Amino acid sequence: MINLPWPSGLLAQAAPAEVDYIANSWLGIASYLIAAALFILSLKWLSHPRTARRGVRAGEIGMTIAVIGTLLIYRAVSYKWIFIGMVVGSLIGAPMAVWMPMTAVPQRTALSHAFGALAAALVGTAHYYTLYGDAAIDRFTMAILAVEVLLGSLTFTGSLVAFGKLQELVPSSIKGLPNQNAINFSILGAALVVGIWLTASPMQHWLFPILIILGLAFGLCLVIPIGGADMPTVISLLNSYAGLSASLMGFVLDNYLLIIAGALDGSSGLILSIVMCKAMNRSFTNVLFGRMEPSAGGTSDDIYAGKVKSATPEDVAMLLEGAQRVIFVPGYGLAVAQAQHTVRELATELERNGCTIEYAIHPVAGRMPGHMNVLLAEADVPYDQLKEMDEINPTFAQCDVAIVIGANDVVNPLARTDPNSPIAGMPILNVDQARNVVVIKRSLSPGFAGIPNPLFAADNCLMLFGDGKKALIELVAAMKEG
Amino acid sequence: MHNLEPKLFTFLLATFLGLEVIRRVSPLLHTPLMSLTNAISAISVVAAIQVMSEGHTTFNHVLCTLGVIAAMTNIIGGFWITDRMLKMFRREKPRRD
Structure with a gap:
């Protein structure tokens, strides 16, 4: 060696x-x-x-x-194999970068976490069997190697499931089995037992594949029940795991560069996970093992009955004619409808009238941290118009019209008012304080939290029902005519 | 595997440095941040080369080559798409009065 x-x-x-x-x-x-x-x-x-x-x-x-x-x-x-590996890797990686539409960046990120974890797990496995062949495994190396391979394999399958959910290959309606947590903890417990056994007797090489299989199974079971809106946290956590496993590889291989680079990646994932959890007022354990319970509060019928005002694009265009300050509030629905360019068109139209435009970005809007910013930047929105939640929240009261596109839970005032709501305490964008609110949405269906949104029934709120992009196109047309 | 102490200190310092540096990254750039750190952690390509040099079995070479492929995918894809995203972030053009 x-x-x-x-x-x-x-x-x-x-x-x-x-x-x-x-x-x-x-x-x-x-x-x-x-x-x-x-x-x-x-x-x-x-x-x-x-x-x-x-x-x-x-x-x-x-x-x-x-x-x-x-x-x-x-x-x-063997330079030949390394060369082949690098060429093949580049051939896979380049198309994933060049032709990837910006709306699909969360999927791509999940997939690249899977690749990173796969590399760590494969190298750890190869290292184990090489040491095994030389009968040169000490217990300490074995312990770290076991953790490294376990993390690598669970991150691999976990990220693949996250990719499948984001790409809608795996239906996000799968909520797991009723006793999912018991199953998860049994698998994790079994993996730990195998890991400790291997550490005690590193030459029991038949245990090694079992460890890998348990890791793969745990990653699968952990992410399968997690729904779409929790994806930003899950992706960040998986990012952290992938970095940590690379860092542990550095411990085993006496390679300080791996330790440093892995630790940087791990801390980045950790920070992003914390930011995401704070933005949802939830803990890691709640995201990973908790289940969203529908609230016992008022049903959607009580809240919406007779109070929801539906508007036509012409109505909204008239409202916007006189507006001095407009704030757009984009959510995941904007990405789904691929409407970022149309939003920009509407903004240009408004700016021509001398109107000030800003965009209010909730930290968990979209399916990964910062997703909305990238989409809007792609549509040529200057980044100084993209405002963070804490910065823009106090200014909603001075805003003539707030236009909500494809967002729901992050603008739900129940988070402030109803302590029994599943989203109670979650920081939200105070859209309801704007003079007028326009919500562009397909229907009154609830968001991820499964609760009705009193904003839609508020006196200052108009609903513009329809597909985000189509509604915006009609709105732009109505503005141009007006 | 020896020298645990310097490794633990290195890990600790790198983690704290990472937390401090990354805390300053604007939320505006959180998506490029994730793809960039992902590309950087593809440094495991170095580990694949190192482990390949240790072993001489076909099994070792196959696993390590697959490791090189997976890591290289992230290096090329990660840096490239990060740059593609960052290219799009522009300030407002100066207003024509």
Whole structure:
């Protein structure tokens, strides 16, 4: 087994015959140091849109340097297979980047978490069997390897299920079995028992495939019952797991670059998960193991009866004629209807009238963190018009018209008023405080939380029923005529 | 596997550094953030090469080649789509008065 001799080991090893090898090792160390620094800079530069693309460059250069450095250190490696692997990987990866529509970015992200976890699990497995062949597994290595492979395999299937749900290959109506949690915990418990057994006797190699199968099963069972609106949290958590398993791989392989890069990915996933959970006022355990119970409060009939005002595109166009300040509130329905470009058209039309336009973005709008921002940026909306919830909430009262497109639970005032509601305490966009509200929606059907929305029955609210894109096109046409 | 202590410190420091740096990323860019960190964690391609150099069985080579494929998919796809997304983020054009 070739191991990178770190400086402390070098002094002892400096036999003349090894000079070449040591020189390469130093080259390797240098390349890893530069790569680690570039990865950190990459994330630092990403913090602002002005420098963000420089961040991507830094990441790319860091990655290239790391790969070249590694190829220089490990000369014994079969270059042919690595070359083939890189070509095939590039051929799969490039189309996933170039032709992927922006509405499908959540699916792509879930799939890439699956690939990342798969790589970690495969490499961990290969490493185990290599060590097994040399009869050289100590218990400590085994323990970390077991956790690494378990995380890798559960993230692999979990991400595949998330991909299937986002791509609508797996119906999101599947809510799992009644005793799903008991099943999940049994599988996890069994996996832990196998992992501990392996740690106690690492040469029991038949246990290793069992560990992998249990990991795969756990990932599947964990994500299957989780519904669409919880996807932003789930994707962030899986992101964190994928990073953590890469980092653990670094512990096993004495590779500090893997430890650092994996930890960066892991902490990013962790931060995003926390942001998403806060934005829904829920905990990790509640997202993973909780079930949304329909509220015992008023039924939709009590709330809506006789109070919902339906409007035509012409009515709304007239309302918008005189508006000085309009806020758009996009939700996942906007992505489904692919209506981001039409929204932009309407905004241009309004700006021509001297109206100020802003977009209110709830953190969990869409199916992954930041999804709405990307969609609107694609439609050429300048990013200084995209406002975060905390920034725009106090200003709804000074807004003439708030236009809600394909959002529901994130604008439901019950979150503020009804402590028994399943979304009680969830921070919402205070759309109801605007002078006028227009909701573009197919029907009065409830959102993910399964509860009615009193906003739709409010005095200042007009409903424009229809497909988001079609309704907006009619609205733009009515504006142009008016 | 030895030197646990420096590894744990490295992990700890990298995690804290990551938390501090990423906390400053605007929510505007959370989607590109996720695809960029995903591409960076595809550094496991390095692990695949390292493990391939250790073993000489076909089994080892097959697993590691598959590992290289999976990681490379994320490297190419991740950096590329991140750049594609970031290209779209523009400031408002200066108003013509």
